[in-house]
Amino acid sequence: MGEKTVTIKDVAKEAGVGAGTVSRVLNDAVHVSPKTRKAVELAMQRLGYKPNAFARGLKSNNSYSMGVIVADITNPCFSKIIRGIEGTLQKSGFGMFLFDTEMDEEKVTQSINIMEEKKVSGIFILGEHFDTKKMLTDLYVPVVTVTSQIPICGYELPSNFASITINNERAAYSAMDFLCKKGKRKTVLLMSLADDENVGKARYQGYQNALKEHGIEIDQELLFFNQRLSMESGYECIYKIHEKGVDFDSIFAVSDLTALGAMRALSELGYAVPEDIAVVGFDGIEQGAYSIPSLTTIDQPRFLMGETAAKIMLDMIHKKKVLNREIILDFEFVERESTGK
Amino acid sequence: MGEKTVTIKDVAKEAGVGAGTVSRVLNDAVHVSPKTRKAVELAMQRLGYKPNAFARGLKSNNSYSMGVIVADITNPCFSKIIRGIEGTLQKSGFGMFLFDTEMDEEKVTQSINIMEEKKVSGIFILGEHFDTKKMLTDLYVPVVTVTSQIPICGYELPSNFASITINNERAAYSAMDFLCKKGKRKTVLLMSLADDENVGKARYQGYQNALKEHGIEIDQELLFFNQRLSMESGYECIYKIHEKGVDFDSIFAVSDLTALGAMRALSELGYAVPEDIAVVGFDGIEQGAYSIPSLTTIDQPRFLMGETAAKIMLDMIHKKKVLNREIILDFEFVERESTGK
DNA sequence: CTGAAAGCGCTTACAG
DNA sequence: CTGAAAGCGCTTACAG
Numbered sequence: 001m002g003e004k005t006v007t008i009k010d011v012a013k014e015a016g017v018g019a020g021t022v023s024r025v026l027n028d029a030v031h032v033s034p035k036t037r038k039a040v041e042l043a044m045q046r047l048g049y050k051p052n053a054f055a056r057g058l059k060s061n062n063s064y065s066m067g068v069i070v071a072d073i074t075n076p077c078f079s080k081i082i083r084g085i086e087g088t089l090q091k092s093g094f095g096m097f098l099f100d101t102e103m104d105e106e107k108v109t110q111s112i113n114i115m116e117e118k119k120v121s122g123i124f125i126l127g128e129h130f131d132t133k134k135m136l137t138d139l140y141v142p143v144v145t146v147t148s149q150i151p152i153c154g155y156e157l158p159s160n161f162a163s164i165t166i167n168n169e170r171a172a173y174s175a176m177d178f179l180c181k182k183g184k185r186k187t188v189l190l191m192s193l194a195d196d197e198n199v200g201k202a203r204y205q206g207y208q209n210a211l212k213e214h215g216i217e218i219d220q221e222l223l224f225f226n227q228r229l230s231m232e233s234g235y236e237c238i239y240k241i242h243e244k245g246v247d248f249d250s251i252f253a254v255s256d257l258t259a260l261g262a263m264r265a266l267s268e269l270g271y272a273v274p275e276d277i278a279v280v281g282f283d284g285i286e287q288g289a290y291s292i293p294s295l296t297t298i299d300q301p302r303f304l305m306g307e308t309a310a311k312i313m314l315d316m317i318h319k320k321k322v323l324n325r326e327i328i329l330d331f332e333f334v335e336r337e338s339t340g341k
Numbered sequence: 342m343g344e345k346t347v348t349i350k351d352v353a354k355e356a357g358v359g360a361g362t363v364s365r366v367l368n369d370a371v372h373v374s375p376k377t378r379k380a381v382e383l384a385m386q387r388l389g390y391k392p393n394a395f396a397r398g399l400k401s402n403n404s405y406s407m408g409v410i411v412a413d414i415t416n417p418c419f420s421k422i423i424r425g426i427e428g429t430l431q432k433s434g435f436g437m438f439l440f441d442t443e444m445d446e447e448k449v450t451q452s453i454n455i456m457e458e459k460k461v462s463g464i465f466i467l468g469e470h471f472d473t474k475k476m477l478t479d480l481y482v483p484v485v486t487v488t489s490q491i492p493i494c495g496y497e498l499p500s501n502f503a504s505i506t507i508n509n510e511r512a513a514y515s516a517m518d519f520l521c522k523k524g525k526r527k528t529v530l531l532m533s534l535a536d537d538e539n540v541g542k543a544r545y546q547g548y549q550n551a552l553k554e555h556g557i558e559i560d561q562e563l564l565f566f567n568q569r570l571s572m573e574s575g576y577e578c579i580y581k582i583h584e585k586g587v588d589f590d591s592i593f594a595v596s597d598l599t600a601l602g603a604m605r606a607l608s609e610l611g612y613a614v615p616e617d618i619a620v621v622g623f624d625g626i627e628q629g630a631y632s633i634p635s636l637t638t639i640d641q642p643r644f645l646m647g648e649t650a651a652k653i654m655l656d657m658i659h660k661k662k663v664l665n666r667e668i669i670l671d672f673e674f675v676e677r678e679s680t681g682k
Numbered sequence: 683c684t685g686a687a688a689g690c691g692c693t694t695a696c697a698g
Numbered sequence: 699c700t701g702a703a704a705g706c707g708c709t710t711a712c713a714g
Contacts, residue, residue, distance in 0.1 A: 007707055018685040023709055033683060053458045054398035055707030058690045063395070065438070065459070073424055074627070079415045083441050086414075090440070090448070095455050097406070098439040099431070100424050107431070114436050117394045118406070231631045264631040286415070290572045290605040292633050348691055359701040364693055374699060396691035399706045 006047045015043035026051060057119060065095040066313065067115040069108065071127030073100040075229070075257055077283040077302055078126050081146050084306020085124055092314055094121075103129060103228075112139070122313045125150075128193055128200070142316040144309045147300065148199045149326075162316065162325035164309045168199050171298045172206025172252075174333045175280045178296075179250050180214040182339065184278055188222045190237055190253035190262065192229050203254055203282075221246045229254065234261030242269050249277060256281035256288045256297055263291065263338065274340040284334065293337035301329050347388045356384035367392060398460060406436040407654065408456040410449065412468030414441040416570070416598055418624040418643055419467050422487050425647020426465055433655055435462075444470060444569075453480070463654045466491075469534055469541070483657040485650045488641065489540045490667075503657065503666035505650045509540050512639045513547025513593075515674045516621045519637075520591050521555040523680065525619055529563045531578055531594035531603065533570050544595055544623075562587045570595065575602030583610050590618060597622035597629045597638055604632065604679065615681040625675065634678035642670050 008026075012019040017036060024032050025040045032040075043049075057063050066089060070078050086096050097120060099111035108129060115123060122142045129148075142160045143150065149163040179187055189207055193200035211218055221244070227233045234253055241248060242265075251266075253259035259281030263273055271277045273293055281288055284299030308327060315322050335341045349367075353360045358377060365373050366381045373381075384390075398404050407430060411419050427437050438461060440452035449470060456464060463483045470489075483501045484491070490504040520528055530548055534541035552559055562585070568574045575594055582589060583606075592607075594600035600622030604614055612618045614634055622629055625640030649668060656663050676682045 005707090008709095009707080019707090020686080020709075021684055024684085027709080031683065036683080050454075050457055052399070052707050053460065054395045054404070055690090056709075057395035058393070058399055058692085058707080059709040061690085067436075068439075073427075074417050074420045076415050076417065076420075079417075079420050082439070083414055083443075086439060086441050087448075090451055090455070093455065095408075095438045095459050096440075097436045098409075098423070098427060099437075100427050102424075110431055113391075114431070114434065116391055118436050119394065231627055235631065260628070261631050264633060264635075267633050286572055287601070287628055290576065290602050292605060292608050294605075346691090349693095350691080360691090361693075361702080362700055365700085368693080372699065377699080393691050396706090397693075399691080399708085400693040402706085 005052070006049050007052070008049075010047055011040065011043045011049050014047055015039045061119065063119045063121055064093060065097060065118060065120050066122045066124065067097040067099065067111070067118070067120040068124045068126065069099045069101055069111055069129065071101060071103050071129060072229070073098070075127075075255070076285040076287060077147075077256070077300070080285070080302035081126055081306040081309075084303040084308075085146075085310045086306075088307050088310035088314075094314075101129065121317045124309055124313070128198070142313055144313050144316075146305050146309045150198075157325060160316065162309075162312050162322065162327070164305045164312070164327045164329065165199065166298075166300050166331040167328050168202035169206040169209070171282070171331045171333075172203040172254075173210045174206075174331075175252050175282070175298055176207050176210030177213070178333065178335075178339070179252065179278060179280060180210055180216065182250075182278060184250040185216050186219065186222060186248045187250045187252050188224065188237070188241060188248045188262075190224050190227055190234055190251065190255075190258050192227055192254060193225070200254075207252070222248060227258065229258050231257050231261030231264070234258035234263075235265045236261075238262045238265035238269070251277060251279045252282075253280070254282045256283040256285045256295060259295055259297070259338075260287060260291055263293075263295070273338055278340060279338040281338075284332070289336070291338075296336045296339040296341070297334050299332040299334050301331070305329060346393070347390050348393070349390075351388055352381065352384045352390050355388055356380045402460065404460045404462055405434060406438060406459060406461050407463045407465065408438040408440065408452070408459070408461040409465045409467065410440045410442055410452055410470065412442060412444050412470060413570070414439070416468075416596075417626040417628060418488075418597070418641070421626070421643035422467055422647040422650075425644040425649075426487075426651045427647075429648050429651035429655075435655075442470065462658045465650055465654065469537065469539070483654055485654050485657075487646050487650045491539075498666060501657065503650075503653050503663065503668070505646045505653070505668045505670065506540065507639075507641050507672040508669050509543035510547040510550070512623070512672045512674075513544040513595075514551045515547075515672075516593050516623070516639055517548050517551030518554070519674065519676075519680070520593065520619060520621060521551055521557065523591075523619060525591040526557055527560065527563060527589045528591045528593050529565065529578070529582060529589045529603075531565050531568055531575055531592065531596075531599050533568055533595060534566070541595075548593070563589060568599065570599050572598050572602030572605070575599035575604075576606045577602075579603045579606035579610070592618060592620045593623075594621070595623045597624040597626045597636060600636055600638070600679075601628060601632055604634075604636070614679055619681060620679040622679075625673070630677070632679075637677045637680040637682070638675050640673040640675050642672070646670060 008022045101107040125145045145163045281295045281297040288295035352363045442448040466486045486504045622638040629636035
């Protein structure tokens, strides 16, 4: 890339200054006289100078890059968050390594290994991962989780952690309260983890709260835990419950993709949505706005979550005091056709 | 990350060899006696040694990282390709920088800048981009395009280029031939670029070929070019054509997302799919299999395309002779409900 | 505010 | 097959 590499020395000679000075204008940290700065900048431009990231990193130990670990990159909810992160990082000149783990333990380990070698300045974790906590706590870089949290209950939040979420308990409560008010009493719950001291637990709590408030008992037969949050899993769950002959009048899936898969199964099995079965999803992905029927959902501000995560991360690595490291953004309950709008 | 960094010197001392030797086992290029190798490996393990990517890169100019430029990461077609690339690269210990450009000229430039600084060993381009050719030809790294091609007609393909596509002309032909045989004579065409010496041109050619063969004249009113391949654009096109009162009996969208958006608009406007209007998409994303009705489409082997791209790239940077650098993978025409199955 | 110099942790001819 | 040494292109105290 570029014929002969032009180094800081070339620039220094061209500008008639020392190499250290060029370095200083590059990192514009210390004071450099405006005049000198100008001269150096001109020289850099004339020579088409590009700093060598390796050399910079070797000395400063700052890689100008970050890493993102995502459970499922094909889920549009996550890709939208990634877009938010990437755009923000790019503006600050950071590169973003991406690792798609499919929740595979080994891939997570390998990803972390690569990130260590690359000396990323920070790691983002999107979605639920088993046991990442263990691996990450002895890393010394900041970690920001998005949509999920690292379960560190009972202890003070380590200064290198932050999380961007919505209030998952209230979100799940909203969805269920809405369904209950519609007269639904038999809601199938499609969940991933529910006992993780984390998002899953909060959502399940919201589910329980709403039912309790409406005087409805929980029916174990309607609960599906540990599901992968894919279209396929939603689809299969509905077939399963139908085959078992369990009666139900609505579905609350903790992911739009899963809800969409469920709707497809309902259609194949001859249930009408929303007449027979009302469906509520979670995430707010675009596909839910265009599906037939369109999907009622909890809209997480995905792009904003990504942006916010990146900004906080940037603050953390610049050693700024970040006092609010457990950020809870507003969600929006979006009513659409799948619940009869 | 790691308390005190253990360097190659520490390993050398621990193993009782020279630093150069440690380096040699690390890069297992040159011959090292099995005995020495063993000793070094043991020492590395004992000390928990992690090579410093900066130092390696500075000397060898090999970053062990690649860059991916994608037009729209929220499109599941691309994210599946990315999964294929990432998985393959990871196995070889490469990190993958991701840049989501949304086809914005400036973001592309900035992305390329960052990649130059990071000295990525190769660049993948997914989807259509305007004028990337210009920027990339003076880069000295290999470039592999996936789903699209860099238009270099009339010249020999530069040795640092490769492309992974399907036969887009035949694919589009298949879709249109199928529609024509169903008796459709007024197919709305939803395209992005059509005059780009590239994928778009090929697809449009296939469209024309099929119509010609069936003795159907092209109706300009049915042609939508330069569309963004999103759900929204598909949706809007249908509203536009409906408002103009143009008669049509089917839709061929060059992207599943666009087709899905179109189906939503049709539903809102009271058209029945497939009874009134047949719809065919392109890409083969999962969402099309679960939509209601399910979507007939051209299935591009997305994951395989990503894997193949990464493998070719690895071959190219390892200076292996790659004779087949314009790889054309098989597509599959998948018939579903949106055309009456 | 700025220059000279040391050194970050590797790789790679150069000898042997 | 292996060791000693130079050097990759920066950054950063240290002086001034």
